[in-house]
Amino acid sequence: MVEVQAKGLFAIVRKLKVGNVNGLKFAYKLFGIFGKSVVVLAAAGFFLLLIARHFSSVSIDxxxxxxxxxxxxxxxxxxxxxxxxxxxxxxxxxxxxxxxxxxxxxxxxxxxxxxxxxxxxxxxxxxxxxxxxxxxxxxxxxxxxxxxxxxxxxxxxxxxxxxxxxxxxxxxxxxxxxxxxx
Structure with missing residues (x-):
């Protein structure tokens, strides 16, 4: 059932038209340009949060x-x-x-x-x-x-x-x- 829903969503994106480009190509272009950067920035931010938590000041136990x-x-x-x-x-x-x-x-x-x-x-x-x-x-x-x-x-x-x-x-x-x- 999950596979059918994924195929259904994929079909909706494929049929979507943005200007002269169909939805699937638009999504590839959008995530191709910004997707890798967003993933790298999110991973770097998460890594920095882990480091900050690891070395942060704590109350005296x-x-x-x-x-x-x-x-x-x-x-x-x-x-x-x-x-x-x-x-x-x-x-x-x-x-x-x-x-x-x-x-x-x-x-x-x-x-x-x-x-x-x-x-x-x-x-x-x-x-x-x-x-x-x-x-x-x-x-x-x-x-x-x-x-x-x-x-x-x-x-x-x-x-x-x-x-x-x-x-x-x-x-x-x-x-x-x-x-x-x-």
Missing amino acids: GSDADAMSVRAAIHMLNGVEGPTSPIYLEVMARQPTGVEVSQIEFEAPGVKILPIREFPVVGSGGDATKYSNDSKLRIDVQSIPLWRVGVITATIGACSSELVAVKFLSKWRIFSERWACI
Whole structure:
């Protein structure tokens, strides 16, 4: 039945007259000139849309932001060796979860991580003076400017670092780092 309808439509186009040219020749001329260009332009536009979607900026997903924060903290603490005072961690203006703390302590051995709320307040006892701002680590996810790319800031004391993380094979990896100290 579909074949009959196609033949019927073909017959209508063939019988159609435009000036002195029958409908079929007119259609061939019309699509012969513009048809290939339209198809090429449509394919190129679709390809560009796919590329734009692939590299477009996305909103920050909570699980991705947490994973980037953990990776940045591990990166910052990997150079710490020997006995150190505990590191007080703040992740995106909140306390780190137990899972985040255990993952950081597992991948950065020898470092004791405590939530920022346990940081001793100055004047609260004899131990408060031995801890400085150098034992506070603050991690903030700034943005995800491209798909699978994130910008993170890490602050320890008077020094700040900007990290660029890339998600590769479902894991966040630190791609570059830039430091500045006051």
